[in-house]
Amino acid sequence: MNKTYTRNFLFFVYLFFVLVRFLSIYRSDIGFDLYDSPSYFNPTWSYPTRMPFITYMYTFLNNYSAIVLSQTILGIFSWILISFAIYSIVNNHFLKLLSVLLILSLGITAPIVGFDSMILSESLTFSIFNLIMALMILYYKSKNKIHLIFLLFFIIFYAGTKQTSAHISIVLVFLILVFVLSKSNSIPTIRLQISLLVLSIFISSFFVWLARQNGEISGNVEITNIIERTYDDYESQAWYLDRGFPGIAYQQYSSKPFEPPIGPTRALPQVKAWEIFEKNSPIENFAINHPLFLIFGPLIPNSYISTFTDNESALVSLARGYRLDVNYSVTNLKTSDVEPFFLANLNSPLLFWWSDNKKFQKFSFLLFIIIILFYYTSWYLKKFRISQTSDTLMSHFLIVFFAGVWSNWHISVTYELDRYLMPWAVELRIICIFALVLTLDAYLKGKMINEN
Amino acid sequence: MKQKFPIIVRSLIIFTVFLLALFTFFNSFSEDSYLPVHKKWFIYGKVIPPTDYNKNVLRLIDIDLLAPKETAKDGDFYWLQTSGDLITLTNRNFIPVTGILKFNLDIDPCGTERSIFIGTKQGSIQLQTLRSKKAEFEFQFKIDSNSSEFLSIVGSPDRPCKIDEEMDRSFMAKVTDIEVVNLDVNE
Numbered sequence: 001m002n003k004t005y006t007r008n009f010l011f012f013v014y015l016f017f018v019l020v021r022f023l024s025i026y027r028s029d030i031g032f033d034l035y036d037s038p039s040y041f042n043p044t045w046s047y048p049t050r051m052p053f054i055t056y057m058y059t060f061l062n063n064y065s066a067i068v069l070s071q072t073i074l075g076i077f078s079w080i081l082i083s084f085a086i087y088s089i090v091n092n093h094f095l096k097l098l099s100v101l102l103i104l105s106l107g108i109t110a111p112i113v114g115f116d117s118m119i120l121s122e123s124l125t126f127s128i129f130n131l132i133m134a135l136m137i138l139y140y141k142s143k144n145k146i147h148l149i150f151l152l153f154f155i156i157f158y159a160g161t162k163q164t165s166a167h168i169s170i171v172l173v174f175l176i177l178v179f180v181l182s183k184s185n186s187i188p189t190i191r192l193q194i195s196l197l198v199l200s201i202f203i204s205s206f207f208v209w210l211a212r213q214n215g216e217i218s219g220n221v222e223i224t225n226i227i228e229r230t231y232d233d234y235e236s237q238a239w240y241l242d243r244g245f246p247g248i249a250y251q252q253y254s255s256k257p258f259e260p261p262i263g264p265t266r267a268l269p270q271v272k273a274w275e276i277f278e279k280n281s282p283i284e285n286f287a288i289n290h291p292l293f294l295i296f297g298p299l300i301p302n303s304y305i306s307t308f309t310d311n312e313s314a315l316v317s318l319a320r321g322y323r324l325d326v327n328y329s330v331t332n333l334k335t336s337d338v339e340p341f342f343l344a345n346l347n348s349p350l351l352f353w354w355s356d357n358k359k360f361q362k363f364s365f366l367l368f369i370i371i372i373l374f375y376y377t378s379w380y381l382k383k384f385r386i387s388q389t390s391d392t393l394m395s396h397f398l399i400v401f402f403a404g405v406w407s408n409w410h411i412s413v414t415y416e417l418d419r420y421l422m423p424w425a426v427e428l429r430i431i432c433i434f435a436l437v438l439t440l441d442a443y444l445k446g447k448m449i450n451e452n
Numbered sequence: 453m454k455q456k457f458p459i460i461v462r463s464l465i466i467f468t469v470f471l472l473a474l475f476t477f478f479n480s481f482s483e484d485s486y487l488p489v490h491k492k493w494f495i496y497g498k499v500i501p502p503t504d505y506n507k508n509v510l511r512l513i514d515i516d517l518l519a520p521k522e523t524a525k526d527g528d529f530y531w532l533q534t535s536g537d538l539i540t541l542t543n544r545n546f547i548p549v550t551g552i553l554k555f556n557l558d559i560d561p562c563g564t565e566r567s568i569f570i571g572t573k574q575g576s577i578q579l580q581t582l583r584s585k586k587a588e589f590e591f592q593f594k595i596d597s598n599s600s601e602f603l604s605i606v607g608s609p610d611r612p613c614k615i616d617e618e619m620d621r622s623f624m625a626k627v628t629d630i631e632v633v634n635l636d637v638n639e
Binding site: 227228231232233234241244246247248250251253254255256257260261262269270273274277278299300306307308309310311312313315316319358359361362365366369370372373376395398399402414 | 461462465466468469470471472473475476477479480481482483484485486487488489490492493499500502503504505511514516517518519520521538540542544598599600
């Protein structure tokens with residue numbers, strides 16, 4: 001394919017993408033979550049409710065429109081960079097274009113664009129994780145120290161934006177360290193690169209420590225989870241009661257609420273005393289003490305908690321995504337009213353990435369997974385020539401995906417599961433595109449070698 | 453081993469992706485979803501018993517103290533502090549119950565003998581902690597369906613007892629062998 005033609009085509013594709021993203025936010029008002037959004041304007045390094053990078057950034061911008069615009073610009077840049085990174089690792093010209101089209105088509109869909117107009121951490125989470133994936137591709141391919149420096153910069157930025165991201169950042173740095181150690185013979189600046197990675201482990205650990213200081217939100221989430229998950233399951237309930245969790249919390253939480261019930265429940269002196277003297281990551285401990293639940297809970301939750309349904313499976317949330325444009329609980333910052341569908345004015349498409357139809361959700365999600373499975377099958381077929389670097393990247397992306405989904409499910413299964421799993425629903429779709437173009441590229445490469 | 457490790461990791465990843473496919477295939481993707489506890493009150497206008505609740509099987513009374521439970525070879529115990537404590541008995545049955553709360557009170561680590569007052573709805577009960585023997589406490593209670601009963605514990609704050617420990621507690625007495633006996637339905 002003619003290179004000039006390809007370049008011009010890509011220029012117009014990127015221009016179209018940038019225009020769509022800007023026009024989308026221009027069409028709609030800004031969304032504000034009454035419970036969560038205000039907490040992003042309290043910057044502190046001491047017992048932070050929200051992680052410092054995002055609170056300092058929002059407070060520094062000090063204007064809702066400026067925040068939305070910054071989120072949009074970073075989002076646009078991240079989607080372009082990830083499309084470029086995948087473009088650069090594929091050999092075939094047609095597949096290069098296909099990868100860009102697929103990635104950008106995902107980047108203009110409603111569930112992703114909607115978060116740019118919200119004063120929440122999701123938009124930054126998608127964007128920074130895209131940048132991390134893009135830089136991992138570029139670094140694993142080049143092993144260049146500049147790529148590594150940028151990659152570690154964004155991993156640390158990621159660690160400082162959200163509590164769960166801080167934990168995932170440690171996993172990311174360890175995987176990169178494993179990669180560097182396995183390629184130590186072919187990296188000229190190996191000592192420098194290992195030093196940077198070790199330093200990053202310490203910095204990420206600091207953010208994990210900081211994330212664990214957050215007593216307010218993690219306390220709400222943990223107590224909500226304990227009660228919601230065990231109210232109808234006395235055997236599990238007895239496990240927590242035996243570890244000092246006060247039984248009166250169940251009565252308070254389930255009785256007539258005048259406000260969200262977690263507030264009055266946590267205000268009980270018995271609950272406060274338990275939190276001060278006896279609480280020790282109960283949800284994490286329950287998961288560790290029940291290994292089968294730890295492994296299979298996110299897949300088949302109704303096998304472990306009788307009142308759960310298929311709907312509480314992580315698979316459904318990953319397939320469905322989180323639709324802000326059909327959300328009835330988001331406040332329109334301009335009118336201060338909860339106006340359903342005001343974010344639908346973004347008019348962003350769903351394309352084939354998301355759907356309201358349950359059957360289509362299931363079918364498309366199965367298709368994504370089958371494409372990834374087929375990628376792994378192709379490794380064993382002679383006709384396909386997959387590079388070691390691509391394979392390592394795919395494995396590392398999936399390890400992070402599993403860590404993210406499993407940890408988030410165990411924390412948030414009764415607490416806005418769809419929203420917590422949304423970054424991983426996006427990542428899965430990117431991994432699927434990556435697997436698709438790598439498989440096709442490996443087939444065409446194998447075919448060319450066989451013909452020669 | 454160096455060569456086997458990536459193969460093991462790869463196999464685990466493939467197995468997990470296969471599980472995702474398998475469980476997605478069998479997932480109904482139904483519209484039915486779990487009904488959160490906090491929404492049940494608004495829907496039914498009352499507290500709904502847990503779905504696994506069997507009215508013929510009495511659930512144990514949950515006993516809570518503000519002091520943390522500690523464990524020793526001869527059983528669990530609680531250190532009461534001079535700031536006092538609160539015993540909460542929670543009936544998780546959806547039927548009124550009666551029973552007897554029993555526990556022993558022992559002296560603080562400094563061996564100080566004290567007067568301890570246990571407040572109930574019916575009045576205050578005085579106990580004396582002695583070096584020679586543990587003070588025994590028994591209290592017959594009635595608790596309504598899905599409700600709690602509270603007993604306050606206070607003692608003399610004079611002659612504070614402190615030991616070299618991180619929590620820097622001011623010890624008052626030790627609660628041991630706390631249990632509910634003769635639990636029955638209150639017809």
